[in-house]
Amino acid sequence: MGGVDFDRLFFGRHLVFVEGKTEMDLLKIMGCPEKIIMDCGGKTNMPTEIKVLMPPCMDNDPRMLILRDKDGGENNVSIIQSFEHHINNLLKESETPRQTFQQHRDFENLYTMDVPDANFRAALHIAAPPSIEDLYGKQFVSETIDGYILALAMNGNVLKEFAKRAKITSNDINPEDALRWAVCKGVPGVADKAEITFDQTKDYLGVYMAMSKFLTVKRSENEDVFSGIVINMAKKHARDKFQETFRSVSTALKFIEIGPKMEDRDESTEKRLESRLSLSDRP
Incomplete structure (x- = not known):
């Protein structure tokens, strides 16, 4: 993976992690700012991207969304547990009790996590395409x-x-x-x-x-x-x-509050990102 493009980390409290360009194109067409979309270059890189990019955002009412495909042999439970592990590691410093994703009432493939004590929200969307x-x-x-x-x-x-x-x-x-x-x-x-x-x-x-x-x-x-x-x-x-x-994706975006309120640039978080990350930090 290459170095972090800090100019793209425009909105410090919102980050959306995707596997590749198709998801990025979709989100941009749906109105999601390109600067908050992190193209991880595949599902195997997602944990590292989350581990590196999310910590500087944790003091700023963070909101994160993960768009994940489901490959043959995988199931929702294993995918959910994997991301719960990484998110709970992020929440350790705030001494937050262990958190779990909850299935959305309207979509079986959408899972949300709302942690008011840490002012933290996360959504996990697992691909479940409609039948043709x-x-x-x-x-x-x-x-x-x-x-x-x-x-x-x-x-x-x-x-x-x-x-x-x-x-x-x-x-x-x-x-x-x-x-x-x-x-x-x-x-x-x-x-x-x-x-x-x-x-x-x-x-x-x-x-x-x-x-x-x-x-x-x-x-x-x-x-x-x-x-x-x-x-x-x-x-x-x-x-x-x-x-x-794409109603389930739209619902996930709304859950993490993607919308007009994101107009203001969070320079303090961007500076924390820049001071924390460098090319040498990346694997």
């Missing part, structure tokens, strides 16, 4: 942010926009249904006959990119990441679907 009608019953080895992107991509309005851009035509069915069939049935069917397993949502997203001519259709400089285009397109052309798909 055209892939009903399909089992994937992992539950990831890509599952949410695929669910948005398979929305009729989004399919229609991609089909239009790719100039897809068909004599038998409308263009969006032609694209839907190619992504969910056509190419996967050929792969199955060749004994090529489609067991990750990335497999279907790759087919979607190819069938919609994503790599050949002219795009602007800001449209170079497929997931970002899908998210933006859904927000514009399928707003209800977008809000429904």
Whole structure:
């Protein structure tokens, strides 16, 4: 991992930890300030990032959010316990009794921790993508942010926009249904006959990119990441679907008080971060 970009640590009391760029793009589109989003470069780096970046924030009514995928063989309990351990280590200096995450009443994959005595709040969001009608019953080895992107991509309005851009035509069915069939049935069917397993949502997203001519259709400089285009397109052309798909993420952001109140820069916390961290501090 590289050194800390202190200019990005603009808001001292809020930090959001994500596995990669897709989550970062999503959060920015949802209105989360980029400066508080920490791209950990994978789930294995998250504990280290939390251990290094959170302590300087602990005296300033800290708020933290963790967006975590769930890989094959993992379960929510083990993921929750791991982050509880790291958070309780952060709370030791305030002599706070051991804390545990509580499952949110509306979302089985969202867990929250509110510690009034330490003025501390944390939320843990574990990926649980919505089911996709055209892939009903399909089992994937992992539950990831890509599952949410695929669910948005398979929305009729989004399919229609991609089909239009790719100039897809068909004599038998409308263009969006032609694209839907190619992504969910056509190419996967050929792969199955060749004994090529489609067991990750990335497999279907790759087919979607190819069938919609994503790599050949002219795009602007800001449209170079497929997931970002899908998210933006859904927000514009399928707003209800977008809000429904990411309602649990939105709820997590609200729990840690991401909103207009975050306008003021916390220079004192930023200085503590700068004095505490340096390139030599990082593993």
